[in-house]
Amino acid sequence: MDTGLVTADSTLGSQLVNSHWYRVGGLAPRLRDTLRIHPQYWRRQLWYVVEDRINARYHRFDRQAYRIIRLLDGRTTLQHLWLRLAAEAGEHLPSQEEILSLLGQLHSLDLLASDTLPDLGELAGRGRSQTWRKRAASYFNPLAIRIPLFDPDRFLERASKRLAPLLNWRGAVLWLACVLPALVLAASHWRELTNNFGERVMALDNLLMLAVLFPLVKILHELGHGLACKRGGGEVHDLGIMLLLFLPVPYLEASSSWTFPDKRARMLVGAAGMLVEVWLAALAFYLWLWLQPGMAKALAYDVTVLASVTTVLFNANPLLRYDGYYIASDALEIPNLAQRAGRWWAYLFERRLLGRRYADSPVQAPGEAFWFTLYSPLSFLYRTFVMFSIAVFVAGQYFAVGVLIAVWSIAASIALPFWRALGWLARNVAGGGIDSRPRRVILALAAGLGLFLFALPLPHHTQVDGVLWLPDSAVVRAGQTGFAERVSAVSDSELHPGETVLELADPGLTAELAAQTARTEAAQVRYDAARLEDPAAGERYAAELRREQTALAHLAERNARLTVKSASRGRLWLSQSEDMPGRHFRQGDVLGYVIPPAPPRVRIIVDQSDEALIREHTRSVRVKLPFAAASLWPATILRSVPAASNELPSAALGRSGGGEIATDPRDDSGRRALTSHFEYELGLPDDFPYRLIGSRVSVRFEHPLEPVGKRIWRGLRRLFLAHFHS
Structure with missing residues (x-):
């Protein structure tokens, strides 16, 4: 549904008499015959909506402006009009300047008729300008490009009469009876509905089905708007195609609903399309539950998604200028909410920053300023979020298309508004529209911002988490599966390489070793006997003997590993050594550690997006411990693992252990990350006093100085590309 309301307001405060009044006082302007005027109440104030039936535009004027407009009958001259207003208004008499300003607005809006030959060149130029603005507004909106087709008014008139029994409370009851059970059932089938959602929706064969279904669903949506508009007494004279994300989607202009005096009737017109879509989604959902897997079930699923997701993300949300926006505008009784919210922020900028005391405020009623303050930033953020979400979602399957949408979104949502704002500032600064002092402030701020973003080098660093760790030779591990039989060394004792720490026992291995020893001895006896009797025949037993000796050596090696020995020099630390005997x-x-005199190592995990920056542009490394935050310890990069991995060196780095890295919930150890990382090992200075192995530390990599603008660009690029390289 397309609606547009242009506000033209008359304000007091100018000089009562205008020096050029004598030139126009004898003119008798009149309104065009094709105009209709409709009174409406907005926030308990009387306003008048002027309907331009030729151009399908609507203009709102307050009561004071209407006092002037009603006298523009082609017979009353401006001088007599002013004298009549003076007799009626008394001290509230509008100034001649205000009357001329209002007439200028009426002329620019093509609301005045003329008895003289019109300036055809001016009219043609104005028409071309309006056409270009409409096309430009359409082309710079990635969500919608509109192409009008035909007039559906007669068809909707006949349809509204036939469907009249349902366009009342009976239809509302039927709608609720259909939709409410569907919502309950959808909650219980939520996992089935959302499982592999992106792959199911963006599959090539499914996209072809969506391309066919989308226009069919949306034509029902638009017919809902049209029927509601006709029910309220409005007219619908434009139906066409809107290219929504490059898909042809029908649209219908029901802007005549702006003339309805009751705001609830206007809100119903805005909501009618969504009511039809939600009802259609409920019916399709019931079919999806009932049908067996196949083409029909897939079609029902697509209709459910189309009629529900588009309603929630687009039509129902007031932050986008679709149906929800116009419903909210009527509910809050704030027409032109988006435009006036933008003007409110411009007013704050002019008054607060530029020091313009007489800047015009768009606030016309109590309470509007609050909604203006909220709406513009929220709308900008949500619109940008939706555009980039669509770009990322599409690019997940079709990268080039997603990038194109992202570039288009940046141009429409950020670059174009920023360029317009710069143009406005440049015109005012160059043309003297801003006083000298604010002008200097603006130029200084602009220059300072540019230097800060793109010229001023600032400190730059990357911070990651790590854990204090030891070399592999310092880790005491069980060399073989078994039960602890005897602890040969106690915690905090000094060990040398080769000293016994713990002895394990494996009865099964001991029995197997004894049996293998007997088999080897028997093979040796057979070999010796055969060699004495017949040296040539002894060779047959030699192969058997070698096999038995190899098996015995393997078992002997396993048995030797039951004795756990220190591989390095240092101080022993065992975990619960007094409880070890008898444990399996x-x-x-890991049984413990032999903490060497040298400081521990630091093992860190680096995200893939930071790996190149750390590897190629690191000036220095500092380590900070959470329990000694005041001290920073220098570190050096000892080695890096060239291949990315999902395994964490310690569970302390994962979220389950208090770290920042998301881990796989299916992994009980808490050491498997959801995304792959690069691992680095850092060395600490000899005077590092802490030996708390496994403690989490913070590592800071210092990089060369760099402007903020370059970092922002790299961050935005990373934010978009990370989705496709995860």
Whole structure:
């Protein structure tokens, strides 16, 4: 549904008499015959909506402006009009300047008729200008490009009469009876509905179905607007195609609903299309539940998604200028909410920053300023979020199309408004529209901002988490699966390489070793006997003996690993050494550490997006411990693992251990990250006093000085590309 309301307001405060009045006082302007005027109340104030039936535009004027407009009958001259207003208004008499300003507005809006030959060149130029503005506004909106087709008014008139029994409370009851159970069932089937949503929707064959279904769903949506408008007594004279994300979607202009005096009737027109879509989504959902897997079930699913997702993300949200916006505008009784909210922020900029005391405020009623303050930033943020979400979602399957949408979105949402703002400032600064002092302030701010963003080098660093760790030789591990039989060394004792720490026992391995020893001895006896009797025949037993000896050596090696020995020099630390006897350990389990005199290492995990920056542009490295935050310790990069991995060196780096890295909830160890990272190992100075192995530390990589603008660009690029390289 397309609606547009242009506000023309008359304000007091200018000089009562204008020096050029004598030139126009004898003119008797009149309104065009094709205009209609409709009174409406907005926030308990009487306003008048002037309907331009030729151009399908609507203009709102306050009561004071209407006092002048009603006298423009082609017979009353401006001088007599002013004298009559003086007799009626008394001290509230509008100035001649205000009357001339209002007439200028009426002329620019093509609301005045003329008995003289019109300036055809001016009219043609004005028409071309309006056409260009409409096309430019359409082309710079990635969400909608409109192409009008035909007039549906007669068809809707006949349809509204036939459907009259349903366009009342009976239809509302039927709608609720259909939609409410569907909402309950959808909640219970939510996982089935959303499972592999992106892959299901963006599959090539499904996109072809969506391309066919989308226009069919939306034509029903638009017919809902049209029927509601006809029910309220309005007219619908424009139906066409809107290219929504490059898909042809029908649209219908029901802007005549702006003339309805009751705001609830206007809100119903705005909501009618969404009511039809939600009802259609409910019916399709019921079919999806009932049908067996196949083409029909897929079609029902697509209709459910189309009629529900587009309603929530686009039509129902007042932050986008679709149906929800016009409903909210009527509910709040604030017409032109988006335009006037933008003017409100411009007013604040002019008054607060530029020092213009007489800047015009768009606030016309109590309470409007609050909504103006909220609406513009929220609308900008949500619109940008929706555009980039669509770009990322599409690019997940079709990268080039997603990038194109993203570039278009940046141009429409950020670059174009910023360029317009710069143009406005440049015109005012160059043309003297801003006083000298504010002008200097603006130029200084602009220059300062440019220097700050693109010329001023500032400190730059990357911060990651790590853990204090030891070399592999310092880790005491169980060399073989078994039960702890005897602890040969106690915690905090000094060890040398080769000293026994713990002895394990494996009865099964011991029995197997004894049996293998017997088999080897028997093979040796057979070999010796055969070699004495017949040296040539002894070779047959030699192969058997070698096999048995190899098996015995393997078992002997496993048995030797039951004795856990220190591989390095240092101070022993065992975990609960007094409880170790009798406990079962698996091969590779960490039993303790031999803490060397040298400082521990730091193992860190680096995100893929930061890896190149750390590897190529690191000037220095500093380590900070959370329990000694006042001290920063220098560090050096000892090694880096060239391949990315999902395994974390310690569970302390994952979220389950208090870290920042998201881990796989299916991994009980808490050491498997959801995304791959690069691992680095850092060395600490010899005077590093802490030996709290496994403690989490913060590592800071200092990079060369760099302007903020370059970092912002790199961050935006990373934000977009990270989605496709994760």
